[in-house]
Amino acid sequence: MQYKMENECSWEYNTLINELIQGMDVAKRLKEELRTPYSLNTRDSQVKIILSSYEKALQILKCNEPTSKTQTMSRAKTLLPESPVSANGSLLSEDIDGAIQDHQEVKHNSKKRKVTPKWMDQIRVSCESGLEGPHEDGYNWRKYGQKDILGAKYPRSYYRCTFRNTQNCWATKQVQRSDEDPNMFDITYRGRHTCSQGNNVTEPRKSQDKQEKPQSQNNDIHHAQPSQENFTKFSNTLTVKTDNLGNEEMTCPFTFPSTSFGYTTQENHSWVPPALENDSFLSSLFQSHLLSPATPESNYFSSPTFHMNEFDRVYNKPCSESDITEIISTNTSVTNSPIPDFHFSLDPVEISLSIILAFSPNRT
DNA sequence: GAAATTTGACCACT
């Protein structure tokens, strides 16, 4: 244990150093750029890269501060004490595969506690529109348990993917109503969808449309499968807050299920948030740049805030050179020249983020 | 009747 903790510390330290070195390198390039009069776009993107590097470095430092953790962060640490995750709480694909393997290895042992999937993503959802439960995320879940949690006013509910048996999908999530604000729900996703939901939007099932159904005594959830229309409606007015990134708030310019945070694609297929599927640009962008399984660096930079920023200003995301070229070609208004010598040697870092997804009051 | 939910019990982890 001690060894692992030390490893983790040195690994985070290295990540921090990498971030600072990256910021310095790009700053140097920027300095060179300043000598040429025709590089405004490049300068702009370089400034953003520098800023994001320092932002990441600060995040790492904040995460290591023993007294500055948010509730969500500290809980995430508890749940995931040793697993390196990317900035959005997701793990690298190898970790996910390992987690799934773990699950599959023990699944025949009845009643035996399953090995906790290492991948996790934690979000906080607010439902201000009068709905009883938190938002839908585009997946079908089946409740398999509920527990009273020590120190928590409300019980925690446990959900697994409906297609666990039929498609061997081991994604799970936990939902817990917030003590401080009963309108808030902390949702922790674990594991990755390996079912068809991971790639395609599943048609809402009649039997699962329970938004109008009287809620259970626990008032906490929501197996409803919203129509795509409703979901898109909701997502279009989504706002996202990050707890530890300066409380930035921005309107989400695109649609995605909450589970998209941190999801990585599988080897043989790409996962696109269901709500993005109808938009070829966003869909391809999502696949090529935000969820590239081949580049851990991409995952590292896939924090929710970065997702927002990237859709807002696509070129901001540091990633592999080829990715940058793609981004630039996709978004030609940004710059015409790829940044030379774009090199990152980043490791994933354990940073969990609490995202507040605020429902639009006029959501129906 | 099938699928989903509830709930007490089991078990791993700390």
Place this chain on the structure above:
DNA sequence: AGTGGTCAAATTTC
């Protein structure tokens, strides 16, 4: 031993 995650039988819902 306490806590939290999961199982599975019973119950409910569709």
